[in-house]
Amino acid sequence: MTVAEVAAELEVSPRTARRDLEALSTAGIPVYSQRGRGGWSLVGGARTDLTGLTAEETRALFLLAGPSSTTPELRTALRKLVRALPAPLRPGAEAASRAGHTDGAHWSHADGTAAGPHLDTL
Known part of the structure; x- marks a missing residue:
């Protein structure tokens, strides 16, 4: 993709797109620029991990x-x-x-009586 295409896709300025692509390359993401009309490319098979989830x-x-x-x-x-x-x-x-999960909320009233006619049977 060209910088202009990346910028349009991400809705940022071409300058911001170029800066971010260079930052990705510096961080070790296999993103490379090609001189002339070659634009930027992600080396085949490269992918990122899902981040941010603990x-x-x-x-x-x-x-x-x-x-x-x-x-x-x-x-x-x-x-x-x-x-x-x-x-x-x-x-x-x-x-x-x-894993299975059992949610016992709302199965009985606060006074300990069953919430439904079949709860005792269950």
Whole structure:
């Protein structure tokens, strides 16, 4: 992509796009400029890790979805998320996705009586 294309895509000035591309290159991201009309390119196969999620946040997301992830779209999204996570977070996320969660809130009244006619049976 040319700097102008990057700037238009990101809705920033060409100067900002150039500065950010150079910062990415300096940070070790395999982004290279080509002289002339060559523009900038990301070396094949390069990808970034999903950043900003702590182990606790990752676990919470997968616990919420859990084994009841019944829609194909949700299962696909979770698989993509696992692949994007840094390697140390993957096992915890996968384990949390298989975990069950029971929420007992609102099953009984404050005085200890059952909230429904079938609760005692359950």
